[in-house]
Amino acid sequence: MNGNCFEIGTIQAFLDGETAPDLSLKITNHAAACEACAHLLAEAEDESSVVFSILEREFDSLVPTQRLWSRINESIAVEKSHNPFWQKITFALSALIANPSLAVAASVLILFSMFAAVWNLRPDTANDGNRDRAAAASIQRTEQPATLGIISNERENMPQASAAEVYSVKETNISPDKLRKLVTDVSYKEAKSQTGPQFTAVRSSPASVAEYLPGEESYVKTISDLKQNLDGQKDNILNPSSRVAYERDMAVVNDAITKMKEVVRKNPKNQSAKQVLYASYQNKIDLLNSVAEREELMASLK
Structure with missing residues (x-):
């Protein structure tokens, strides 16, 4: 050994990897040139290997192995699969609520659903009015055929004029064209002293006027x-x-x-x-x- 040799503590730190890179390089170069330091380094390595072999079991018991971690992960997966459906929904909702943006979107969706429900449940006055008008129109349509039926029955019961009988029109202010629209099967010849049965038109009486409201x-x-x-x-x-x-x-x-x-x-x-x-x-x-x-x-x- 000479004055440039390193102490046992420095060599042990070198083996433990605690020395700086420059110092580690110097120790390596010096051990290659100095037989005493090389022998000391070899003894320190042997002692470290013996110590680590003795403490290996203790270190392994303190640190979980990969096999233990795999068992832990399998147990967690099995427990999650056995959770009930409602609990999964609860976890999902809690995760959504934890996210502010999703919580705001859910609130807007709920408010929109409530507004749509209230809008659909409101009374539809316009449709009610249309239904009332349709009902009134159907009533009028059903009443008109009945009135026409009564008139036609009365016309059937009237005495019919024979084909030989000819009825004429005396003096009138109505033009012949209008008379043709109003009267059928009539002869427009000069007036003669013929008399025939007179027909009266049957008209349905107008509906009675509704009573006035108060005031x-x-x-x-x-x-x-x-x-x-x-x-x-x-x-x-x-x-x-x-x-x-x-x-x-x-x-x-x-x-x-x-x-x-x-x-x-x-x-x-x-x-x-x-x-x-x-x-x-x-x-x-x-x-x-x-x-x-x-x-x-x-x-x-x-």
């Missing part, structure tokens, strides 16, 4: 009085543009009154329709009063 009769009478006073004065009071606007507004009001009366006739308990009907009557009265006030103003200016 409706006063509206109707007021409107009737105002119209009687204004019917002959509208042309003198209103200029052409005002007359067009008046007739347009009056047509809208009359249409609203007709529709609301039909709705109330079908459902007398419909309070909303009654309120709209009364409001339409009042609008008509206000419209007539505006013309009357204009007439009074023009009269005062004269």
